[in-house]
Amino acid sequence: MNLIEALEYVNRPSPKSADCVRIFLACGSTPLHVETFLNANLRKLCPTSRIEVKTGLFGDLVGNLERLQPHDHDALVILIEWSDLDSRLGVRNLGGWQLEKLPDTIKSATLRLRQLSAAVDAGARVLPTYVCLPTLPLPPLFYTGTQIASTFEFNLRASVALFAEEISQHRHVRVVSTQHLDEQSPLSKRFDPRTEITQGFPYSTFHTSVLGQVIAELICRPEPKKGLITDLDDTMWSGILGEVGVEGITWNSDRNAQIHGIYQQFLASLASSGVLIGVASKNEPALVEAALRRNDLLISKDSMFPIEASWGRKSESVKGILRRWNVLADSVIFIDDSAMEVAEVQAAFPEMECLVFPKNDYGAMWKLLTHLRDRFAKTQILEEDSVRVQSIRSSEAFRDSSLDQCSMDDFLEQAEGHLTFVAGKLVEDKRAFELVNKTNQFNLNGKRYDERAWSTFFNEPRARAITVSYEDKFGKLGKIAVMMGKVEDGRFVMDSWVMSCRAFSRRIEYHCLQYLFEAFDIAEIAFQVHTTGRNGPILELLKGFAEGPIEGPFRLTRPCFWKKALKMPHKVLEEALAEWKID
Amino acid sequence: MEDRLMRCFSSVFPAASRDEISSQSLEEITGWDSLRVVTLLAVLDEQFGVQMEVPDLLELGTFSAIKEFVLQRTNGQ
Numbered sequence: 001m002n003l004i005e006a007l008e009y010v011n012r013p014s015p016k017s018a019d020c021v022r023i024f025l026a027c028g029s030t031p032l033h034v035e036t037f038l039n040a041n042l043r044k045l046c047p048t049s050r051i052e053v054k055t056g057l058f059g060d061l062v063g064n065l066e067r068l069q070p071h072d073h074d075a076l077v078i079l080i081e082w083s084d085l086d087s088r089l090g091v092r093n094l095g096g097w098q099l100e101k102l103p104d105t106i107k108s109a110t111l112r113l114r115q116l117s118a119a120v121d122a123g124a125r126v127l128p129t130y131v132c133l134p135t136l137p138l139p140p141l142f143y144t145g146t147q148i149a150s151t152f153e154f155n156l157r158a159s160v161a162l163f164a165e166e167i168s169q170h171r172h173v174r175v176v177s178t179q180h181l182d183e184q185s186p187l188s189k190r191f192d193p194r195t196e197i198t199q200g201f202p203y204s205t206f207h208t209s210v211l212g213q214v215i216a217e218l219i220c221r222p223e224p225k226k227g228l229i230t231d232l233d234d235t236m237w238s239g240i241l242g243e244v245g246v247e248g249i250t251w252n253s254d255r256n257a258q259i260h261g262i263y264q265q266f267l268a269s270l271a272s273s274g275v276l277i278g279v280a281s282k283n284e285p286a287l288v289e290a291a292l293r294r295n296d297l298l299i300s301k302d303s304m305f306p307i308e309a310s311w312g313r314k315s316e317s318v319k320g321i322l323r324r325w326n327v328l329a330d331s332v333i334f335i336d337d338s339a340m341e342v343a344e345v346q347a348a349f350p351e352m353e354c355l356v357f358p359k360n361d362y363g364a365m366w367k368l369l370t371h372l373r374d375r376f377a378k379t380q381i382l383e384e385d386s387v388r389v390q391s392i393r394s395s396e397a398f399r400d401s402s403l404d405q406c407s408m409d410d411f412l413e414q415a416e417g418h419l420t421f422v423a424g425k426l427v428e429d430k431r432a433f434e435l436v437n438k439t440n441q442f443n444l445n446g447k448r449y450d451e452r453a454w455s456t457f458f459n460e461p462r463a464r465a466i467t468v469s470y471e472d473k474f475g476k477l478g479k480i481a482v483m484m485g486k487v488e489d490g491r492f493v494m495d496s497w498v499m500s501c502r503a504f505s506r507r508i509e510y511h512c513l514q515y516l517f518e519a520f521d522i523a524e525i526a527f528q529v530h531t532t533g534r535n536g537p538i539l540e541l542l543k544g545f546a547e548g549p550i551e552g553p554f555r556l557t558r559p560c561f562w563k564k565a566l567k568m569p570h571k572v573l574e575e576a577l578a579e580w581k582i583d
Numbered sequence: 584m585e586d587r588l589m590r591c592f593s594s595v596f597p598a599a600s601r602d603e604i605s606s607q608s609l610e611e612i613t614g615w616d617s618l619r620v621v622t623l624l625a626v627l628d629e630q631f632g633v634q635m636e637v638p639d640l641l642e643l644g645t646f647s648a649i650k651e652f653v654l655q656r657t658n659g660q
Contacts, residue, residue: 003629007594007622032618033625198636199621205629 001040001213003033003205009040014050022052023219024073024127028061028084030200037212038077045220058200059092062112065119070126074452077215078120078131081202082138082156085109089139089156091197097141106155113163124172128451130218132176132211133164136191136202171430172451174218174379185210223438225353225375226327227276228267229318231336232283232291232309235357236264241283246290251298259365263357264298266369271303274385275376276325276392278306280317280334285309305389306396314341315348325392326501328440328534333375335368382431384478394475395502412569417472417506420573421515426465427458432482439498442481442509442537445530447496457495462486466519468512470503470570477502481512491524491555492516497538509541510565511572517558519574525561527554588650591626595619605646631657 001009025031025038035053042051054073056064061084068076083090086109088101095101123129142150168175185207196202203211233240238257239249251261271277277299281288288309292301301307306324308317314336322329330351336342337357346354353375358364378385398415426432437448449457457463468481481499485492494516499509516525529542529550542550545564592604592612599613609615620637627633627649633656643649 003622004591004594004626007597007626011594011597030618030621032621036622194634195625201621205625 001037001044001209003036003209006033006036006040006209006212009043010036012043014043015048018048018050020050020052021046021075021219022054022073023075023077024068025053025055025077025079026061026064026068027055027079028059028081029079029196029202030058031055032199032201033205033208034079034203034211037209038215039212041212041216042219045216062115062119065116065123068123070123073127074450075219076123076127076129077219078116078123078129079211080116080132080134081136082109082134083202085112085134085156085160089141090202091139091193092200097139099143102141102152106152106159109156110159113159117163117166120167120173121170124167124170126452126455127172128219129170129173130176130215131164131167131173132181132215133160133178135178135181135185135207135211137187171380171428176214176218181210181214184214221377223331224378225275225333226331226438227278227321227325227333228270228372228376229278229280229321229332229334230267231314231338231341231357232279232281232288234260234337234359235335236260236267236279237291238359241281241287241291246287246294249291259359259362261298262365262369266372268299268303270372270376271299271389272386273376273378273381274388276327276389277304278321278325279304279308280314280321280336281307281309282311282314283309303389305393313344315345318345318349318352324396326441326504333372380430382434384431384434387476387478390475391477391502394472394477398472398474399505409567409569412507412567415472415474415506415569417470417570418573419508419511419570420469421466421519422469423464423466423519423574425458425463426467427455429465429467431479432465432467435479435482435498435500436484436496439500440532440534441501442497442499442504443532443535444494444497444538445528446532446535447528447530449496457484460486462488466512466515468499468508468515470506470508472506472570481508483512483516487520487522490522491526492520492522493526493528493553495528497527499538501537504537506570507566507568508570509538510568511570513556513561514565514568515572515574517561523558525556527556529554584654585650587630588646588653591623591630592646595623595626608644609641609646627653633657 021042025035027034035055039051039053056067061080083092086105087093088095088097088105089109120129120131138153140146142153144150164175167173189204190207191202192204230236237249237251237260238255241249250257251264252258267277288307292307306321308320310317318334322332329349332352334345334352334354335357337359339356342354342356345352355368358368433454463486465482465484467479469479470477480503482496483494484496485494513525516522527542531539531551539550542554545556545560546554589601589604596604596612596614596619604612620640624635624640627635631653633653643652
């Protein structure tokens with residue numbers, strides 16, 4: 001996006017009655033085109049929102065942060081440049097570049113970083129905060145010349161790295177990747193000394209455009225994908241299994257197949273961070289089973305589930321995997337070395353991202369891995385991520401066993417399930433936040449919360465959240481459901497209710513409602529239900545209780561619940577938090 | 584060229600009509616302020632490769648004078 005396009009974007013009228021996203025941009029220079037590019041890119045990424053970017057005083061980065069009223073904004077963007085750390089590291093002020101002043105320059109920059117760290121911490125307690133470390137070249141002030149990095153320069157960069165490491169640990173802070181920025185904007189194209197000296201604006205238009213785009217993309221990050229379905233022959237490994245046999249397939253450099261080994265270790269990395277990895281291969285199942293048992297494979301067979309090997313159409317295998325994962329096609333990426341197979345799957349699932357594995361192109365492979373890493377990017381790894389595949393297997397074992405039982409009641413009782421309810425102000429519960437923001441099918445109304453809205457919800461004195469964890473003899477599912485709402489006049493007004501699809505068919509939803517009635521001693525639950533087009537399972541549940549339409553606030557009374565609820569077979573444990581009780 | 588230059592002005596002064604931009608002196612254009620002047624300079628640089636400082640722009644004073652200046656600097660390109 002160039003400047004004239006960005007201005008035209010900003011000049012377009014905002015959608016009427018749109019949600020307003022209020023950004024505070026803190027920087028030490030004139031915000032000028034940074035504000036324009038940030039606004040334009042946010043509008044492009046969030047076309048249904050109205051964007052407001054506010055800025056502070058010129059030349060006072062720390063002061064702007066200290067004066068910030070965090071409750072007036074939805075996100076905080078902080079751009080730091082060398083001259084914000086000490087004016088002698090810039091050209092706007094004439095402070096002296098003499099050798100004897102260098103130690104003091106470094107020292108004052110380090111002190112300023114400590115001040116900034118405190119200011120970032122204060123802002124990030126309330127607001128999602130996006131920090132961009134210095135992006136401009138250091139001025140030519142070191143006696144070693146520009147080709148040799150001086151000890152002073154290393155001292156300075158070490159202080160910045162320490163600052164970045166410290167703030168990056170804050171839950172609400174995201175630090176812009178320096179490597180990513182370097183790839184988008186070469187260092188030599190960033191600084192404009194003319195505009196810095198004459199206008200107090202240090203960035204070239206090109207670099208400003210990149211900054212605006214990169215920061216906007218961080219603010220409006222898409223939800224990460226949940227699963228990857230991969231082909232085997234000439235993708236996971238080099239060679240056609242049916243032709244060369246189990247020992248003939250390879251993924252090492254000595255047989256020019258390293259590209260497949262790298263792909264395997266990348267898949268193993270994704271799997272270890274909770275991404276579902278499934279296999280769709282046109283092969284003999286027994287042969288695939290034997291190949292995946294090779295102990296030099298870089299991804300363990302247990303990390304992949306399910307493994308669909310058959311001679312049928314790839315799209316049929318993919319369909320089977322989606323059904324067993326119980327996830328929607330738009331949450332999944334399909335990869336195959338055959339462009340024809342990719343096209344066949346793409347035609348069957350237009351909403352799925354389908355990619356060709358570039359088996360003979362190293363550069364394209366690198367791009368693919370980078371792309372996939374971004375598609376599956378998470379800001380934190382939770383306990384549930386490490387048990388996801390295992391819990392899907394458990395769910396499947398659960399379903400298979402249930403088919404063998406003469407009655408669902410008997411089966412559920414024999415499953416030895418137990419539920420743990422935790423209720424309270426769960427503002428710091430990362431898994432609850434994740435569940436509410438990514439669950440589609442069992443979701444009361446599709447309502448999503450950004451970090452700010454999440455905190456705001458719990459500011460309401462009567463607001464509570466309840467999380468539900470489940471385990472049975474087939475395995476542990478972890479935290480699988482969240483209910484959020486407020487107790488008002490003897491009823492629970494439910495704002496959100498989500499449950500992982502892995503927990504379906506266990507009657508956990510009935511336990512949830514029973515828990516609300518009993519723990520809160522309420523006569524009624526008012527559901528803020530809304531049809532999203534994807535939340536069929538929860539609508540079906542509520543229809544079971546309803547005598548009329550369920551759109552809008554649907555009310556379920558205690559007698560009605562007990563009249564229609566199915567038998568609840570699980571043992572219930574409760575971990576009530578200190579702030580649980582409502583006066 | 585005139586259309587491209589008008590697009591530059593309109594992007595910086597969205598509240599001003601084409602007539603207003605082409606007939607008024609710069610400082611009378613709706614929305615004129617120091618930040619927009621700096622933005623206009625950046626847009627002219629981006630679109631025509633013409634670098635000016637604020638006093639140069641103010642001295643030119645009108646849309647048509649700026650058009651002549653840009654034409655000269657770009658050899659009518």
